[in-house]
Amino acid sequence: MAAGVAAWLPFARAAAIGWMPVANLPMPVAPAEKNKRQDEMIILNVSGRRFETWRNTLDRYPDTLLGSSEKEFFYNEDTKEYFFDRDPDVFRSVLNFYRTGKLHYPRYECISSYDEELAFFGIISEIIGDCCYEEYKDRKRENAERLMDDQEDNKDAKPPNMTFREAMWRAFENPHTSTMALVFYYVTGFFIAVSVITNVVETVPCGSSPNQKEVPCGERYTVAFFCMDTACVMIFTVEYLMRLFAAPSRYRFMRSVMSIIDVVAILPYYIGLVMTDNEDVSGAFVTLRVFRVFRIFKFSRHSQGLRILGYTLKSCASELGFLLFSLTMAIIIFATVMFYAEKGSSSSKFTSIPASFWYTIVTMTTLGYGDMVPKTIAGKIFGSICSLSGVLVIALPVPVIVSNFSRIYHQNQRTDKRRAQKKARLARIRIAKQGTSNAFLDSKKNGLFNEALEFTSPEEEQHLRKTTSLLENQHHHLLHCLEKTTNHEFVDEQYYQQSYLEAGLQTYPSRSPSLSSRDGATGTCCTRRSKNRHAPLQNASGPPHMEPLTHQRGLQELSTIHILPLSTSRSSLNEPASLNCRITTAIISIPTPPETTPEGDAHLPTGPAHQNVVKVSAL
C-alpha cells in the first residue's frame, strides 16, 4: 500500500459503507486497535540533535527501521526518546522522506556515507526522487569506478536457449563473448590487413631484368598476387554470407552501410573474373581495382573510434557544409581578384579564373606549393590578404566539428549505461510495488488474519502473529470486505491461470448433497446466497503452496489456527466429513471436541446443530 496516503485509509474504509447494500455476505470483523497511540509525538535524538515528529508520520513506511518495531531497540527509557548514534545531517534527508514521501540526495554529502545511512535506516536508494536521482547515480558510478579494478565483466549473460542463428549473430556483433568469435574477429582483421598491403605492394616496382623496364610487382608475380587476392576475397565472401544468414533482419542488414562496404570490396574481383581479357574493357577493369581500397573501410567493424568518426562526420554535416560553402565563396572572390591583378604581368600563370582557383586553394590552406606565384605588387598584396583570411575561415568550423566528435563519443558511452540503469531501476521499483499487492495475498495464505487471533490465548498470539502493522491489517481488512462484497477472491496471476485451465477442462459437478443438507439447516445468510457461490468449492486445488501448521486435536479450550492441506481431487469434496478444504479454517470450540469442517469462501456458519462451535473463518 502506498504509505504516502496512509492518512486517507480511514476515509477509504469509511467509503466501504457504499458496498454494504450490494454485498450478500457478512463482512469480516474489523481489526481492533488495541492501544490507540495515534496522535503521539515522538522524539528522535540523533547524536544530540533532537527531531520531533508524529508517530504516524513514521508509520507510513512500515518496512523501514523507523516505521517498524525495530526502532524500539533504540528506545531510551530514561529520557523517553529514541537515540541513534548516527550523522544528524544525513538524518535530515531521511526524516524528510517520511514527511514528504520524497527522498532527496544532498549534493554536499559523500556518496558512501549517504549509502550507509540509507542502509542503516532500511531505505532503498531506488526511491530517490527524480530531481536527485541522476546526480546520485553519477556520483555512485564515479565512486565505483575509482575503487574497483578496470574489469569489464560480460554484460550479457548468455540466454539459455538461443538458436544457432542467434548465437552466430551475437558472436559477430560482440566478439568478446566467445573464443570462436574472437578468433574469427582476428582472422578477418588479419586478412583485411593482408589484402590492403597486397594492393599496395602490387604497385611497387620490383627489381627487373636489365633489358626490361621496371615492372611493378603485381605484373611480375601475377600468380602469387592472384592467389592472395583470391584467398582474401573468398574469406570476405564467406564472412558476408555468414553474416547475411545470421542477421535477424536480412533486408535491414543488406541496406546497412557495413554490408554495402563488404559488397563493394569483393565485387571487383568477381567482375574481373567474369570479364574476359578484352582490350576495350580492360581500362574499365583497371578502374574497378580502385574500389579494392574500400576494403580498408572494413576495419571500421574493428574500431569503435572509426565508427564514431564516421557518425560524427554525418552528424556534423551542417558544419562541414558551412565550411565548404564559405571556402567556396572565398575562393571565387580571391581567384577573381588575383586574376585581374595579375592580368597585366606577362608570362603570368594566372591564365583564367578557374586556373586561379588552384592558387587560391593552395594559399588559403597555407600549403603554398609555389608553382603559381603572383608577380605584380597588387597581386602580392591580395595574395597575402588571401592567405590570412584562409587561416581564419578554416579555423572557424573546425572546433565545432571537434567538440561534436567529443560530445558524441562521450554520449555514446553514457547512453548505453543509462539504458541499462533505467531497466534495472524500473525493475526494482516494480518488484517493490508488487510486494505490497502480494502482501495481501501472502497474509491470506498464511491465514493469520487478526480476527482469528482475537480468540487465541495470549501466548499463542505472540508467536503466531507476524509483524504486520496496524495499518496493514486495516488495509487487508478493507480488501477482505471487497472480496466478501463481490464474492470473489483475489488471487495471484499464476493461480488464476491454473484455475482457468482447469475450469476449461472439467465441468462443475453439482452441489454435493452434504453441503446442501448442512446448508438447509443453517440460518440467516444462506437463504440469500447468490448463484455463483457453489463454484469455488467444486473447483479443485487452490494455491499449492500453503504450509500446514501444526494443530492439536482434542483441545478442549481455545485452539490454534488450523490450516488444512488442500484437496486435489474433487470426489473427496463429496464426503460429508471430509477434512479437505481449499481454505483455512479456525475453529474455536469450547466444550465439544474440535471439529473441522470444510469451508470455502462461499461459506456460511454451520447451523444450529453446532451451536457451541464458534466458527471464525480465516482466509
Add this chain to the structure above:
Amino acid sequence: SNYLQRLEMTTVCHRPEGLDQLEAQTNFTKQELQILYRGFKNECPSGVVDEETFKHIYAQFFPHGDASMYAHYLFNAFDTTNNGSIKFKDFVMGLSILLRGTLREKLEWTFHLYDINRDGYINREEMTEIVRAIYDMMGKFTYPALKGDVPQQHVDAFFQKMDKNKDGVVTLEEFIIACQEDETMMNSMQLFENVM
C-alpha cells in the same frame, strides 16, 4: 478548461472554516479534526482535492484492479456543492455521516451514492454501473474467474431484495426499509464505527 481548473487549484489556497465551527457541524472532536486535516493537507496542500487526485489516492488502496469508476462516484457523493472539487469541509461532513452518523443518515448517504443522476430513484442502470465499478476494483485475477454476467446477478439480487412494489426503481423509503430488515447489513454498517 481542465487546465485552467487545475491552475486555479494550485494557485488558490482554500482554508477551511475554523476548528470550532467544524466541530459544531460534525460529530468529530477537535483532536480528530486535527488528525484528519493534517492528512488532508499533506496530500492536497492547496486545500482542495480535485477528481484526478482523488482517484489517484483511492486507487492506491486497490492495486489489483481499477478503482477509478468507483472513485468517481464517491467523489460525486462527497462533492455536495457539485463544483468539481472537494474542500476539507465537504470531506469532513461526509466522513462525519459515514463514521458517526445515525443509521438512517448512513443509509441516506449510501442511497445518494447509488443514485447517480440524483433523481431520487435508483434504477437498474445506475445499480449496474455501481456494481460494475465495485467489480472493477477486484481486477482480473480473481477466484473464481469473473464472468460477464456476474455483476448483473448481483443487481438482480439487489432489486429482488429492495424493490418492494416491483416498479423497477428503488426509492429512498424502500431502500431504508429493506436495509433495516437485513440484519447482516445492519451489522456490516456498524463495522467501521471506530475507524478514527
